[in-house]
């Protein structure tokens with residue numbers, strides 16, 4: 297099972313989650329600070 301890691305450039309949070317959640321975060325922003333996230337900040341872990 298693949299996992300993805302978000303590295304927020306705004307608050308420097310590191311969050312692990314599944315692909316669906318990663319895509320939702322790219323759409324809606326960082327769950328911690330609300331900052332914009334792009335696909336470049338989601339790393340396949």
Ligand SMILES: [Zn+2]
Nearest residue numbers: 304307326329
């Ligand atoms: Zn953030």
